[in-house]
Amino acid sequence: MSRYDALLLLVSGSLRSQVAMTVKTAVIQTFLKEYNLPFVPLNNGLQLQVLPSIVGLSRCKKHHYAAFIKDMGMLVVWEVMLDNPHPHPRD
Numbered sequence: 001m002s003r004y005d006a007l008l009l010l011v012s013g014s015l016r017s018q019v020a021m022t023v024k025t026a027v028i029q030t031f032l033k034e035y036n037l038p039f040v041p042l043n044n045g046l047q048l049q050v051l052p053s054i055v056g057l058s059r060c061k062k063h064h065y066a067a068f069i070k071d072m073g074m075l076v077v078w079e080v081m082l083d084n085p086h087p088h089p090r091d
Contacts, residue, residue, distance in 0.1 A: 008020065015058075015080075016062070018080065019079050020077065020079075021077055021078075022074050023077065024072070024074035024075075032070050035050065048068065049061055049066075049068070052070050053069065053072070
């Protein structure tokens, strides 16, 4: 297990989630290099948090179920209950 995997496992425990996944693409990395606000505004007044590092997941807004991690250039998405997942967005 890599240091990154071990850290994600530790932090996902603090989220009290049953599952977590990361998404790391060139688009996300480029976006986060240039973006300096602590959140990304979404439709209907919703916001997606931008955390400086993965350590911030332990103190994040857990009910958002996702956060960008700026220093690692990735998105982390989690789910608390596997038997009752939130609906996923459709095209």
